[in-house]
Amino acid sequence: LARPQQIALDPRSVTFLLALGVDFDNMEGCWHNEHFFTKIGIFQEHLLSILEQKKQDMDIHIHLGTKFTEDYLKKIPASDLPRVIVVCDGSCGESSSVLGITSDYIVESCNAYGANAALEREDQRQVPTPEIRGHDLHFDLSAYGVEFAPTAVKEAQHLQPSAAKPGFHLKIYGTFRNRYMGLACPGLDTKVVKFLRHTPNSSIMKNIFHQSFNAYKTDIEPRINDLTVHLLQCSRRLFEIMLSHRRVTAAYIEGDNVVVTIEGEAARVLNFDTGCGVNFGLKGLESLEEFIYRMATAV
Secondary structure, X not given: OOOOOEEEEOHHHHHHHHHOOOOHHHOOOEEEOOEEEEEHHHHHHHHHHHHHXXXXXXXXXXXXXXXXXXXXXXXXXXXXXXXXXXXXXXXXOOHHHHHOOOOOEEEEEEEEEEEEEEEEOOOOOOOOOOOEEEEEEOOOOHHHOOOOOHHHHHHHHHHOHHHOOOOEEEEEEEOOOEEEEEEEEEOOOOHHHHHHHHOOOHHHHHXXXXXXXXXXXXXXXXXXXXXXXXXEEEOOOOEEEEEEEEOOOEEEEOOOOEEEEEOHHHOEEEXXXXXXXXXXXXXXXXXXXXXXXXXXXXX
């Protein structure tokens, strides 16, 4: 619960959480463009405090750090009332094998390529910080033998926007101490994209993130220089952004009158970090209210 990583809650998640009683005014964080930014540990503690209050009126049990195994199922006390177990054991969890359902994922391309980077600086502050976005970035890789024509790009954008080759999208997010970056572009095989997808030279991506950070960072945080560039860790090359989601995410244990549903990264996961991954999980939880109601009223 003390994890410092920052999350960004989008407007849809904010609306969903407000209905559940989440008090954003009493949570450490900041607002920017209708998104709420906070540290994941603070967010988890706030949710747990709400669940503790709900336990006074509802039969809710919370088991943190508990593996979902066959032994766990055997220890569930008998009851005539239907029960719902929500399992969040991550993308590498064993819930599928325990339930006897397929562990197959449906993998879909997002028709885009991306890369991630992380920068940890112990001397910087650890407070929630709004994200920074940059669009239509074009990189001069002529030093590596890749043709670059910025004038032609500008002319194409001015005369025929649809004919211009789309640039990259950059996002800088996280706290000043734990900075993260995401770089993405449409899935088009331009010369630059082809080169960055297949280059064996990992220093090229590092240099791109280095220069991009210094160009888009806030004015009050230090630049990456020769003394701190070793703190920057990043993808070696561009990779295809893929979304994976399980074919089956729920099972009914008839003898025990128990329904188990798998949520979070155990149900769906993106191989590209955006700082907004928590919203994937919350979208899955949005449908649980009707799911639990149908389970409780099933004949």
